[in-house]
Amino acid sequence: MKASLLLVLGCVAVLAAGARADTAEEPEVLRKVQEYAQKATAMAKTAFSTLQESEVAQQARQWLVDNADLGKQRLAWLKERLADLWKWTPVA
Incomplete structure (x- = not known):
């Protein structure tokens, strides 16, 4: 993954967390964005560790x-x- 994509995903996650703080209930879209951001982060960490160990x-x-x-x-x-x-x- 490119660094710019990770940056965008991080910004989306921050915005989603801010939106969650404003509302009492967690919308489905917010939950999906957070899950996607977590999966993308895990994939990036795996890719970087694989690269370092290559x-x-x-x-x-x-x-x-x-x-x-x-x-x-x-x-x-x-x-x-x-x-x-x-x-x-x-x-x-």
């Missing part, structure tokens, strides 16, 4: 961990070069 996501996390040191080394090299350049630039 082999591709695990490989991506491992790749990031493995290459973090290389990124830090390149950033340190770039900082050093910029510092050298800053020292070398004549003052106007």
Whole structure:
């Protein structure tokens, strides 16, 4: 599910809860909207947890961990070069 759809469903659920607070009895439409919002939330949670547990996501996390040191080394090299350049630039 797209994030925008989840946002819309969340807004509908909030509006439905507000409407419920204004009325003494719970209409059938409100109950169905709340059930749909709960099912959509459960499906989204399941999808996100499945994605996090997938082999591709695990490989991506491992790749990031493995290459973090290389990124830090390149950033340190770039900082050093910029510092050298800053020292070398004549003052106007």
